[in-house]
Amino acid sequence: MKILLIEDDVELATSIERFFKIKAHNIDTFYDGFDVINHLEEKNIDYDLYILDVNVPNIDGLEILKFIRKTKIDVPVIIITASLEIETLQTAFNYGCTEYIKKPFNLLELEIRLDRVFYTKTDIVKIEDDFFYDKSSMELKYKEESIKFRKKEKLFVDILFKNIGFIVSNDSIIDYVWEGEVKEKYPIRQLVNTIRNKLPYDIIKTEIGIGYKIEG
Incomplete structure (x- = not known):
C-alpha cells in the first residue's frame, strides 16, 4: 500500500x-x-x-x-x-x-x-438476524418483507449503508439524494423523520451539524 x-x-x-x-x-x-x-x-x-x-x-x-x-x-x-x-x-x-x-x-x-x-463489506449488511440491507438491490428487509421507500428515501438509506459505520456529511447526502437538483433549502430532517417512521426501530444516528450514520 x-x-x-x-x-x-x-x-x-x-x-x-x-x-x-x-x-x-x-x-x-x-x-x-x-x-x-x-x-x-x-x-x-x-x-x-x-x-x-x-x-x-x-x-x-x-x-x-x-x-x-x-x-x-x-x-x-x-x-x-x-x-x-x-x-x-x-x-x-x-x-x-x-x-x-x-x-x-x-x-x-x-x-x-x-x-x-x-474492511471488505459484502452486499448483505445484517443489522439483526431478521433485519438486513441488500446493497445490490437497494432493499431494506425486515422479517423477509421489503420496506417500501420513495426514491429519495431509498437513496438516503443506500448512501448510509454504503458507508456503514462512518458519518456521511450533509453535503454528501445532498449531492447523492438530490442528484444535482438545486434548492434553497434541502429538507434532510424531514426526509430522515419519514424514513424513521417506516423502520421497525431507529438505526439512524444523527451527528448534529455534520451528517448521519448507521453503526456498523
Whole structure:
C-alpha cells in the first residue's frame, strides 16, 4: 500500500512511518502543507491512503483534503486532529474525510481505524438476524418483507449503508439524494423523520451539524 502522511510532530511522524514500514507499506512523509501541495501537483502518484494532520504549517490539513478531493474521490483520507470541535469535524466531513483520529493516540487505535476503512463489506449488511440491507438491490428487509421507500428515501438509506459505520456529511447526502437538483433549502430532517417512521426501530444516528450514520 502506498501512503502519504503529513504530520509536523517529528516523533509522531516517525512512529507512524515505522508502523507502516513494519507492515511492508510504502510511506511518503511531509511536515509542511506547502510541500504536500507541491508534491501532489508535480508527481502523478496514486496513493492508497492519505493521513493528514489538521494543524500543520503553511497549508492546513483541511485545505489539503479539499485539494485531494478535487481529483481523488474514493481514496480513504484519515484526519488527525488535537481538537474535536464541531466546526473542525463538520468541515472535515464536508470536504470528504473518511475517518478521523484524535491526538494523543496509540498505534493500536490507528490500526483499528484502518481496519474500519479497509474492511471488505459484502452486499448483505445484517443489522439483526431478521433485519438486513441488500446493497445490490437497494432493499431494506425486515422479517423477509421489503420496506417500501420513495426514491429519495431509498437513496438516503443506500448512501448510509454504503458507508456503514462512518458519518456521511450533509453535503454528501445532498449531492447523492438530490442528484444535482438545486434548492434553497434541502429538507434532510424531514426526509430522515419519514424514513424513521417506516423502520421497525431507529438505526439512524444523527451527528448534529455534520451528517448521519448507521453503526456498523
